[in-house]
Amino acid sequence: MADPALRLPDNVSGNFFVDSTCIDCDACRQIAPRVFHDSGDQSAVHHQPENPAELLSAQKALLTCPTASIGSVEKSDMKIALAAYPERIEDDVFLCGFASESSFGAISYFIERADGNILIDSPRFSGPLVRNIAARGGARQMLLTHQDDVADHAKFHERFGCERVMHRGDIRTQTAAIEIQPAANDPVALSDDLLMIPTPGHTRGHAVYLYRNRFLFTGDHLAWSESRGHLYAFRDACWYSWTEQIRSMERLLDYSFELVLPGHGRPARLPAHEMRRSLERCISWMKEKD
Ligand code: SF4
Structure with missing residues (x-):
């Protein structure tokens, strides 16, 4: 799981974040471009999900991230993302x-x-x-x-x-x-x-x-x-x-x-x-x- 203590400073405040273990593979930016962006040689959250579609895309990015570098402070129901x-x-x-x-x-x-x-x-x-x-x-x-x-x-x-x-x-x-x-x-x-x-x-x-x-x-x-x-x-x-x-x-x-x-x-x-x-x-x- 991503570590809140390693939260990158480029993340906007809020629930979802990327931590410093990100290897810049680009997967999250492709899956959820509204939420994640390129922050130099890593990714960061530039917009927190505000509707169910954005939340689902952020959850799918979290599941896809190869290094478990994406985290969320609050627990949310992942059932739909896990079936996606x-x-x-x-x-x-x-x-x-x-x-x-x-x-x-x-x-x-x-x-x-x-x-x-x-x-x-x-x-x-x-x-x-x-x-x-x-x-x-x-x-x-x-x-x-x-x-x-x-x-x-x-x-x-x-x-x-x-x-x-x-x-x-x-x-x-x-x-x-x-x-x-x-x-x-x-x-x-x-x-x-x-x-x-x-x-x-x-x-x-x-x-x-x-x-x-x-x-x-x-x-x-x-x-x-x-x-x-x-x-x-x-x-x-x-x-x-x-x-x-x-x-x-x-x-x-x-x-x-x-x-x-x-x-x-x-x-x-x-x-x-x-x-x-x-x-x-x-x-x-x-x-x-x-
Ligand atoms: S999917 Fe994970 S490792 Fe890849 S760019 Fe996004 S946060 Fe970084």
Whole structure:
């Protein structure tokens, strides 16, 4: 639980607060932008919830915070927030909430399918989320974008028996038992409407997953930049090869998609032709940074 003694001075006075253990993962600012804001290299409460919708968003941020850095002085009924995740984004695609510190608060996703549900990257193995996923039929597969966002993959595998997928280039000792480890850099059809596309760059074995030619789950390869107004990549967090990452980005021009759903950074929703234009701007920008 967040510690009132560590309450950051940038918080406005009132019930909700962020303490000094915040790792600046951005999750709370995405979930409850009316309540939390960027306060330099951490988050703080800039507006206390004033209505039920704002209270619920603040509670969901509290549950999602990977470091338990968000607290509230008064106890409130959390029942609705605890039932909120997985939370529908669109159609059969959901947000998991409950981020893990070991993946630096990366956002993970859930697809509800008749032939078995799918997790994309690993959320925190937290009781309320695990129960909600179980109530939706569990998880048949877990698709991992790269080595940094594997979090509690082993616990989910143990609980639901989900088959895990990750590119061999990112396999480490703690992920050696992952069931499916494609080694080449060719796309892999996991089903008729789901494609694994290797995107080396951020890490050697990074991959993105294209679902129904609409949703692109991008891990740490690609996200939206609000300040630049186009898609972008993390130049300062490229651990393997920026040149390779540019090539991987160019290969994505072969595909059509309308939602970019990243692990870190902001999501994007654009018509396919505008998404393509934004991807081209991203590639030009990346080449300037090379
Ligand atoms: S979710 Fe938690 S760790 Fe992440 S920015 Fe907010 S307070 Fe900080």
